[in-house]
Amino acid sequence: MPRPSPIAMFAIAAALAATVAGCSSSTSASTSTSTSTAAGSTITYWASDQGSSIADDHTVLNPELAKFTKQTGIKVKLEVIGWPDLLNRITAATASGQGPDVVNIGNTWSASLQATGALLPWSSQNFSAIGGESKFVSSAVGSTGAAGKPPAAVPLYSVAYALYYNKALFQQAGIAGPPVTWADLIADGKKLTHGSVYGLALEAGSIPENIHNAFIFAQQHGCSFFSPSGAPTYTLPGCVQGVQQFVNLMGTDKIVSPGDAEYDQNQSVSDFASGKAAMLMWQAAGANLKAHGMSTSQYGVAPVPVQSGVPGQGTSVDSMVAGINMAIFKDTHNLAAAEKFVQFMTSPAEQTILSKEYGSIPPVSAAQQNAAFATPELTVLKNVLATSAVAMPQVAGESQFEQLVGTAVKNLFADAVSGPVSAQTVEQQLSSAQQQMTG
Amino acid sequence: MAPASTPTPAPVHPARTRARAGGGGHRATARRRGPGRLRRIGLPYLLLLPALLFELLVHLVPMVVGVLISFKALTQLYLTQWVHAPWAGLGNYRIVVDFNGAIGQALLHSFVVTCAFTAIAVSLSWLFGCAAAILAQDSFRGRGLLRAIFLTPYALPAYTSVITWAFMFQYNNGLINYVLHNELGITSSPTFWLLGDNSFIALVTVSVWRNWPFAFLVVMAGLQSIPRELYEAAAIDGAGVRQQIRLITMPSLRPVNQVLVLVLFLWTFNDFTTPYVLFGNGAPPPADVISMHIYDASFLTWNFGEGSAMSVLLLLFLLVVSGGYLLFTSRRRNA
Secondary structure (H helix, E strand, O other): OOOOOOOHHHHHHHHHHHOHHHHHHOOOOOOOOOOOOOOOOEEEEEEEOOOOOHHHHHHHHHHHHHHHHHHHOOEEEEEEEOHHHHHHHHHHHHHHOOOOOEEEEEHHHHHHHHHHOOEOOOOHHHHHHOOOHHHEOHHHHOOOOOOOOOOOOEEEEEEOEEEEEEHHHHHHOOOOOOOOOHHHHHHHHHHHOEOOEEEEEOOOOOHHHHHHHHHHHHHHOOOOOEOOOOOEOOOOHHHHHHHHHHHHHHHOOOOEOHHHHHOOOOHHHHHHHOOOEEEEEEEOOHHHHHHOOOOHHHEEEEOOOOOOOOOOOHHHOOEEOEEEEEEEEOOOOOHHHHHHHHHHHOOHHHHHHHHHHHOOEOOEHHHHOOHHHOOHHHHHHHHHHHHOEEOOOOOOOHHHHHHHHHHHHHHHHHHHOOOOOOHHHHHHHHHHHHHOOOO | OOHHHOOOOOOOOHHHHHHHHOOHHHHHHHHHOOHHHHHHHHHHHHHHHHHHHHHHHHHHHHHHHHHHHOOEOOOHHHHHHHHHOOEOOOHHHHHHOOOOOHHHHHHHHHHHHHHHHHHHHHHHHHHHHHHHHHHOOOOOOOHHHHHHHHHHHHHOOHHHHHHHHHHHOOOOOOHHHHHHHHHOOOOOOOOOOOOOOHHHHHHHHHHHHHHHHHHHHHHHHHHOOOOHHHHHHHHHOOOOHHHHHHHHHHHHHHHHHHHHHHHHHHHHHHOOHHHHHHHOOOOOHHHOOHHHHHHHHHHHOOOHHHHHHHHHHHHHHHHHHHHHHHHHHHHHHHO
16 A cells, blocks of 8 residues: 555655665576476465455465475465555565565566566576477467567466346347447447446446556557557547547447446446346456356356457457466576476466466466366357457556556546547547656 | 644744753853763763664655655666666656646646645634634533544544545445435435546545544644633623634634644645545546645656656645745744
């Protein structure tokens, strides 16, 4: 948690100052080729919160870690860190050089964290220590760092966006199947919206959800927010049109409850589960919906609509390559043990167990074939990942982009609660975000 | 940070300062008395040394480092070796005070919002605190209980109370909309309290709610030191309640109020917990107060150099205002 005053800068500076010694004295382990046995040593692992709670993550991970210790003699000190804190913790660990050995990161952060130089580059030599790059699905490897550089992380869990729809509400409204174009979705949404029930639920107050959706909508209008050289291009017409179309699902089409503009605690998932909204666009919502008491027979899963109706590449993408990557901190004192642990976590057997628990798709080809990942929901997600998903921009400024544009979209939703949002307003917000991109 | 942990500085009486300055002769005598005397004088300083060291470590060193960082181009690229980040000279300052640029404009907007927020919230907190303290001065049945209830917001942990307010302000299920719209029918449709212009009202409400008990407590303490005879004499001379408050209570409370307003000003201006818990990352523009703004600029977009430059400017501003305020109020009192 940040300190409650702007003097927080100074407090952090103090933390930084206190660790200068540690920073300069620690030597990079990336050059170490030590093959000495790692048995008996202890490594630290920061896991992201993948379950319904942090306690749930401990329940899932502890038996697996015990298995790893039994196999290799290496002990793993586990800390599960919630999403609101994870990036801050990694940033602080980067500055101090006192990080964990192995850490989970949101895969969209890969290029930004790669630019800090805090993570071990996955050269072919390092890859061979964990079974080679070829064991991973190629779309997942596309979201592990900037092009042309060795990846900063390896894929751990994969997910994608899909459209979840309430079968009973669709039937009541006389709608045969899920919409495939946005025009369909809006038409269906209007049929489904009456009284306190809305056609679509959006997590419109959440910066990460907003940035993912804004990115997909802009892609569908041929704009990717960054030029090939990595310069921000937020005000290109395609980006403006995409963002405008997204926020006007609430502003103009009125198929989203205005109250959603305040949602940032997954309230849209519970609204969908409780029947207050008929559709939801979410990444692998199955486990989450189950926790809210909605059984798999009550909802259907389809690809998110595209303008043309046929998902594919280019302007027909319908999801980002979402997921979790696993990285090794460059300052680790026990590279061999850390690599062994990454190899263990990305082994087909563990991938099957963990992805089953978390409702995600294993990014390891051998595990993806498992029958457990052939459920209707995961089949759709697998297909989206294989054919119509695109990685978020793999540029150093990605985390800045997420923050600035995500906030801009959040502010646009605050306008959309009272009516249509004009292209000019969208352009102003995006232009202001672009001007604040520095470094 | 719980306000309770900050000690209220005692107002320094200028007359006393002068007396101390004039005591040089006495100290000269002490110096002549040899090492035994020196050791005795030295002991208090020796005992203070650990505190001084910690003060340096906890406050001064970080501040100096913060000032240094403000002259560096410290972005994500230099996080692992931030000591070696290139010097930016006045570059960061030029960017944050360039009010034609997006960053400077946003900072200026945030500064104006913070000034308006502070002025309104401090005035209301002080007014409520004063009024309640004066009303609860005469004893009546249940006065102790009432005073205890008044102090509750001050006793609650900040996070807990603000998150409760955030729930109450919610559009869909919030208590405030339920009462205003569903029950009383005052508004024709539910109101957004945490989005758009109303977010400013929500922020002021929560801030006043949190801070007025402190004003109440301090003014109540100040009232105890006013002799009752003054009021009795005034009553005999025919002064009404309003005149008594204007001519006796307020002038007697002047030293108390001087410190109270300054402390409230600093707390409110710097308050981070309230807006952060109320709005989360990325406050709505009408309530984008400066503490949140600096946090966003440094920690979310990883531009620590610019964030530090903003912090340093804020520090300078607060120093100038506090210094000017103390100078102005003390001088007026002497006149």
